[in-house]
Each structure stands twice: as C-alpha cells, then as structure tokens.
Amino acid sequence: MSKAVSLLTKRVGKINPQSVEDYVSMGGFEGLKKALTMEPMAIIDEMLEATLLGRGGAAYPAGKKWKQLYNIEGSPKYIVCNGDEGEPGTFKDKILLRDDPMSVIEGMAIAGYVFGANDGYIYIRGEYRLIQAAFKESIEACKKAGFLGENILGSGWNYDIHVVSGAGAYVCGENSALLNSIEAQTGRPRIKPPHLAEVGLFSKPTLVNNVESFADVPLIVNMGGKAFYELGSEGDGGTKLVSICGNVNNRVVAEVGLGHVTLRDLIYDEEFGGGIPEGKELKFFHMGGQSGPIGFPEQLDTPYTAKALKKEGLSIGSGALVVLDEDMCIIDYLLKVCEFFIHESCGKCVPCREGNKQVHNILTKFKNGVATEADLELLQRLSRTMTTASFCGLGQAACTALDCCIKHRRAEFEAHMRGECPHCFPKE
C-alpha cells in the first residue's frame, strides 16, 4: 500500500498554476469562502486543534502563534510569508510556490481575515526569480477573480499581497532578518525583546509563517482541525512535504502523513528516495538543512514525526533529507557544512562570526591528521558556546550536525587523529 499522501500536493502538476479557474476546479478557495463565514477566533481554535507545527524549521505550533498575535492589540497587523527557503537540500516550498501558488495565497488571505490585516507580504528567496514573477501573476489573477484586493467576495474587506525578495542571503530566512530585508534594512537579525508578534514589520504586530504552513491553512479550515491533526500523529498534525536528495535514486518532494512513515521508508521506498545508487551503503543522512541534525543507519526505523525524532536527537527542521553514501568522509562533510555557515553568518555576534572560523580551523586539523584529544574537547566546548550564546538561530544551529557526529561517530574523529581515513589518507 502506498505511503505517499496527496493532499497538499494534489494540484501539483495538474493545473495551470496561474489559472484561478483551474485552482477553483480542484477545490481552491473553498477554505477562504468558509473562513469568511466564521469568527476569527473559531478559525484559530481549528488551528490549535490541528496542531500544525510550523513548517519553516523551528516547529513552533502555528495555532499558538496565531492566538498570541490575536491577543496583541495594535493595528495594522501584517501577514508575512517566509518563502526564503534557504536551507540547502530544501526545495519543498518551491513546489508549492511554483505549482500551486494559490494555496499559499489562500492561506495568507485566511490569516489576513483572522487578523483584520489589509496587507500581506511574501518574501520569496532571491534565487527563485522566475517563481517571483509567476507568483505576481497569480496574485493579479486572484485579484481579478475577487479573491484578493478590494471587497473580497463581497465581504467589504480589502487585502493585498506583495511579493518581495532579497539578494539570496541565508540569514534572511531568520524571521526578524527577513522583516529587516522587507523594510530595505540590512538583513541581520533583530534584537529581542521586543518580539515580532508585538513589534514586527514596520514596527507593527506581525505574523510570520512558512510557505507550507500557509498552504496548510485552507486544508485546516476545510476539513477541520481534528481531521487535519489525524493525518499526522503524536502531537504533530497533518501531512509534511519532505525534500529528499543526495545519494538517492529519486530526488523528490514527497508528501507523507506525519508519523506514518519511517526514515527508512523515505530513503529506500521506491515511491520516495528509492534507495542508494550503485548499491552503496548509507553512511549518514542530514535532516532539515545545514542547521539540522545528522542521523545514522541505526536510527533509520525512527518514525518521521517530531516527538519520535526528538528522542533520537533528530528533527524535521525544514523537511530536507540529504542522504550520503559510504564514500563520504564525515570530516569532509562537516567542513563543507562549516564553510556554509562561515559564508552565511551575518557576522555581528562573536560566537557565530569567530566560532565558525575556529570550528573550521579545528576540523582542518582532523582532516590533516594533526588533531589531538584536546582539539576534540575544544571543538565540543566551542560547539556548546556557539549553541547557547549565539545571537540568532543561525549561530545556535551551526554546530548541530557536528554535535550529532561527535556523539555517534566519535571513533571516526579519533581515527582521523591517528591518520586513519580511507578518504583523507588513502593508502597507496
């Protein structure tokens, strides 16, 4: 029996993404129509019951976030969709933005209705130039059809969505940096407090959710929070888009019910990753982008849901699943991860700016076979400090992969100290 689900992705590839008619013919805007007949708080109650854990990476319960913002006074309130999708190996938002943009528009519109907002912003990453243009077309089409713009569906409520973009900095995926970028400030994270819900975009109360989270909203309104929750399990409601790539036969975006598949299913099942090419062994897999944890073959039977993964020290994060085969040296891989963070750090806080550079220094000693036990200890101390002391999520998560590797594959670090690694020190 197939484990793949087709709910969020049901229209993907089946409609003209810029056609309102096509979208409506497959159930589009039913959620918005229904929402407009509901009290805002009733919609939030459905969101709470749905237990939608934010799809951007931090897995913060969306219903809770909505309720908090609802209770904050002040207007206007702004709706912001984080479409920066900067985590390497993540391309699930791209599918929605490109192939079913109106589901995101609909979700943002429902949020707009709940908070009485008149303006929503969608920040689409700099590299998705073509998608930005197409998304704008979709917005225009929705306006023409009366689902956006003035007096939406005769309700007397006006709501517009603006497409914005930066130049492609990873840190702009951090919500407060993203708001700065929208405001044409430098894309660096903001100091908190104040929190974004209170002092967000243009210093007004603001809701920031991920693309996939917004696309889930019409589903929740349509089917009810309870039904949505039951698609998932263990306090982790709904379905989830997983982008699978790396050393797998199928590089795909899969939709699965949360908790209804295991990591092994995702990597090996024919309808998902389809196994590792050339019959090679799995060495490890990297979840949720560069800031996410690394898992190993002995963890493959973990169900793909927040709670079960957490027990293993793993997490869904952005929904990326990058698979690496036996030919990859852990140290080499971690060096690449580290280079990524060195490149993408905003540079303003010490642990991230200086720490990543030092992580690279020490890992290079392992790579060169000159590291000692003291270096391994220092690496761990550095990781603890960066994780606890960095200004924003970028620095705090920069050592997540490193920590997993030291925890589960300490032996490989020790082998490098002795100059033993088939990749780094090949025997002639």
Added chain:
Amino acid sequence: MHFDPNKMITIKIDGIPVTVPSGTKIIDAAAKIGIKIPSLCHHPDLNVRAFCRVCLVEDTWSRRLKTACNNVVDECGDVFTNTPRVREARKTVLELILANHPQDCLSCPKSGKCELQTLAQEYNLRENPFDSVFTRVPKQLDNPAIVRDMSKCVRCGRCVEACQNVQGTNAIGYHHRSVDFNIGTAFNNPLNSTACVLCGQCVAACPVGALNEKDDTEKVWDAIHDPNKHVVVQVAPAVRVAIGDDFGLPKGSVATGSMVAAMRKLGFDKVFDTNFAADLTIMEEGTELLHRIQNGGTLPMITSCSPGWVNYVEKTYPDMMPNLSTCKSPQQMFGAIAKTYYAEKNNIPKENMVVVSIMPCVAKKYECARPEMNDSGVQDVDYVLTTRELAKMIRTRGLDLAKMPEEEFDNPLGLASGAGAIFGTSGGVMEAALRSVYEMVTGKQAGDLDFVGVRGHEAIKEASLDLNGTTVKVAVTSGLKNAKVLLDKIRAGEADYHFIEVMCCPGGCVGGGGQPFRTTAAIKEKRMDGLYKVDMKSTYRQSHKNPEIHKLYEDFLGEPNGHKSHELLHTHYTQREVK
C-alpha cells in the same frame, strides 16, 4: 514599549531577590544588588545591540544562556551569573575575540583603559586554545583628529551607535558579513570626506584601542624642551572637572589648582585659562546678537564655539551657515590674542611662540589646523591635546595630580568669570550670554544670575527673556541628533528663536570626545555640577565684569565687534563636500 515601568517585578539573581520596574534589563537589575555582569558591547548610554555575547547568564526558564544586556526581568526565571556553564561560555567568547585581536597591549594606546584587556584579566585568560586568525590592516591616519586602527576593532558597534543614533551623523556603519563584517565609512572613504564632524564620540565609545585621538604629546614635549620656544598653554573649562578621573579623584572633582600646578611642572612657560577667552567670546557674541536683533540680521543666531558643530553645519546644513555666529571659538580667540596682544606686550616674536590647548575635544585638533585660523600671521593655536593626552603627559612626568599643590593661572590671560567656566556644559554659553546681554541692554544686572531653565541635559531646553520690552526667545541643545530637530524646525519656519546654543557632544564639553574614557551620562552630570561650583565660587560671575577683559579692550581691541575684533576674533564658514 510594552513594559509598564510602574509595575514592579521581583526576581532572584544568584539567590538574592531584587525588585525593579518592568522592562529592566537583567544587567541593570544585577548592578542594583552589586553584581557586575561583564560586557564589552554594552554601554549605559547607548542602544543595546548584544553583539559581543559576553554578558551571558543562566536562568531557570531558558535552555540557552541569556545575554543580560537585552533580556528583561519580565522574561526570565531565577538568574544565575556565575555557574560553570556561564563561566565556560563567557571565557570561550572572550578567547574567540582574543584569537582575532592583536596581542600588542604593550604598545597599544588604550592599554590600561581597554575594556577587553580588563575582561581578559578578570577571566584569567592566559594561553588561548584557539589559533590566532588575526590579520593586520593599515591604520587610517587620514585626518588631523582621529586615528582608526581597525586591526583592533572587536566589532562591538558602540562607535556606530554613537555616530548613527546619538549624533545622527551616519559617517560610519556596518559593512559586509560574516568574517568580513566590519565597521567603516561608506566605500572606505577617508573619514573627513564623509559626513563625519570629528566629534570623537566614536572614540569615547570604543572599548578597545581601535579608535583614538591623534597623539600630539610628543610634539608638545619637543616644544617644551626647545629653549627657543615660549610655550603657553590654555585649558578649556570642562577639562578641570574631568582630569581627576584619570588620577582616582571622585568624579566631577574640581581640580583646577592642582592641574595648573601640574602643567607648570610639565614645563609650560605660562599656564592660561580658556575661560578667559570664553569671557571674550561673550563680549563679542553678545554684541553680535544684539546687533543682529536690532539691525534685522539673520536669526536665530547660533553659537559657534563647538568645532564639531561647525563642521556639521558646513557639511550637512550649509544653507544655515549665515545663522552661525561669526565668533571664533574661545580656543581660537585665545590663540589669536596670545600671539598678538600677549606676544607684543611681552616682546616675544610670535614665530617663537607655541600655543598649546588642552581640550575635552578631538574636533579642536581639526579646528586649529583650519586655514582661517592664522589671523595672528602664523597658526594661532599650534597643538591641541585632549584631556586624556594631558593626563598621559602628567603621568609621563611622574606627577600625582592628587598630591599637587593648588596654584593659580598666570595673567593676563588667566583671569576668568564664572560665566566663562560654565562654557563647558550644555546651557553654559547661553547662560553666560544672557547674564551679560541682559545688562548690556537694560543697563541693570539681572536679579538672578542663575538662568536654571537652560541647565541640565534634556534634549532641547527653551527659555525667554524680556529685554526692555523685547522678548528674546532662546533654545539650548546638545548632541547633533537633537540639533537636527531644531535645525529642521528653523528650516521649516516653525521656530522663532533669536538665539540658540548648540554643543556637538551630548551634555556639552563635559562629555566631549576627548574626555577620559568610560564617561557616562551620570559622570557628565557630576562634571556639570563641578562647573557650576566653579561658577558659584568665582569673584566675577559675568563675562563683562572681568577686569582683564576690560583691559584687553582698552589696551588693544578697542570695542566688541570693532575693527580689530573682526580681524582677530571672527571667522567665516565654507560649505564642504560630503562623500
């Protein structure tokens, strides 16, 4: 903005309960019970940025450590400031900073005053486990006032905060990201070609040796030791209430007498007082104001004592140059008078004279080198030293200021009124002017010489004065961001002031860019109090009552705003291009 300061919050820090208003930062709550949380980028007068991550604390609500500088008591559990986790993280952060910092404390001008050095000692840092990733970049020596040695920059952002959010000049900002993240001018243009006014608030804010005044002490030593030179020194009002900071005297101590004694021991031939020149400024500026009011001149007239402020007008508000008083600053009036009146009187060829100024200011270094400032025929003021540089010379000479006897200034350029003394604080020039102008116009002394309405450090102070039926409206401000508010009002025709006092640095010269390091708003207030004490104790409290000033006009200048005054004591302004 969402914290109610009337609501009191009680939290426990290291087990000690402390009750503070809602919204109080953990670092301030801890200070209240005598626990100093170390920090590098935090400064009590500047917006919080939380860049350095040194002020880490642990609390019972959070999995991660918190920075005490930005987190508030409302959003934390019990706080612990000295757990093994806290110590390890703070130490690691400091080691990371040091691994990208030159290890040349011995030759660093900030040594002994450096906040990073202090922290390294407090945290017992000896051998750094991290390899050095430091690379040296050339020092930037492109202007006469400020040296920028960015190799030493720890990127704490205090200078940017001072430049952008205190002064609003925006000459420097953040550039690039990650390992390339740095602080500098746009496109790395030379500082003086930008909107920078050389106020030195960035220097005052810098915790390390990255920003300093250009050191001129060696040149002054050379002059002192040159037997062919007659070296006179003048000292600005705000120096006497700040120099004690560097010698362990209580903040705001009036150290005039011991400072004069120390300067004499340094070998200056004569020790004079800029306060004298401040009295002279009042004579000229007061007369100019009355002239403008009575003859339809450009109003409001704005003071021109503060060289950073003059730079600001020339660079950023050139259309308002006609509003600036044409009076030179007291320092430059002094220089011009010293090399003419004093030189002639004592038969000293002005070429053999060296005039040194001790100023709380770094912009004065630029001012004395301006091409207009040689009306005596040679450069009127040769060298400007900051308060900090004077302290350095006193230490070099091996003198303890606290043990110096009290000595008097030399004459004739050393006698000053209390009105001259208060030039060193925001509101002081205005008050001094009002004390004299009132009498010049009405012929009677003001009943109360204390115009307290213009005192204090509020952003903008306003007052009005009845001068024989004419209501004269005045305003006082300090800090360029505040000054900008006034200038925009004037531009928009929304202000009808006659006279405005602007000092470039917040609080006036007591908070100047050349004052001892680690100055805070609280310390500035003590210095203000010190200056008002000097004023109260003065024999003369109005500039025009100073007998030496009378003598100067009788013997040499003629009358205020007269021909000779215009030649020596007034100047003009030039629009300057900003890159």
